[in-house]
Amino acid sequence: MKKYLAFLGIFLQSNLALGANEGMQNLMSMAMSLALVVCIIVILAILVKRFNPQLTNLDEFKVIRSIPLGSKERLIVIEIDDKQHLLGVTPHTINYLYQLEKPLEAKEIPQLAKSFSQLLNPQKANLQKKNNKNV
Numbered sequence: 006m007k008k009y010l011a012f013l014g015i016f017l018q019s020n021l022a023l024g025a026n027e028g029m030q031n032l033m034s035m036a037m038s039l040a041l042v043v044c045i046i047v048i049l050a051i052l053v054k055r056f057n058p059q060l061t062n063l064d065e066f067k068v069i070r071s072i073p074l075g076s077k078e079r080l081i082v083i084e085i086d087d088k089q090h091l092l093g094v095t096p097h098t099i100n101y102l103y104q105l106e107k108p109l110e111a112k113e114i115p116q117l118a119k120s121f122s123q124l125l126n127p128q129k130a131n132l133q134k135k136n137n138k139n140v
Contacts, residue, residue, distance in 0.1 A: 069109050082109055 069082040079094045089105040
């Protein structure tokens with residue numbers, strides 16, 4: 006009888022240990038899923054910052070080109086009043102460098118950036134559709 010009780014005790018302890026192990030596995034699975042989602046968000050944020058899609062395009066002020074020179078330094082060609090200007094941009098200052106004699110053509114916004122812009126600003130997308138119909 007003692008053997009049966011000892012066997013039953015060992016069996017119950019092993020089942021309790023397995024139950025705790027399953028709970029730990031569920032917790033680890035949830036933590037790993039959360040870490041994966043956070044990593045994907047960080048990677049997407051870095052990609053958007055790196056490629057810097059031109060999501061807004063104002064009529065009176067346009068960024069024609071943006072050329073990264075370092076991790077935080079850029080050369081930017083802007084257009085104001087049908088004149089293009091070259092600016093040097095750092096984290097601390099913006100320097101006016103030159104007025105371009107020959108205007109550069111604006112780069113076409115990638116389709117992915119356009120779709121993100123429409124998702125983020127549905128009102129602006131609706132206005133653009135109305136403007137295109139009126140033209």
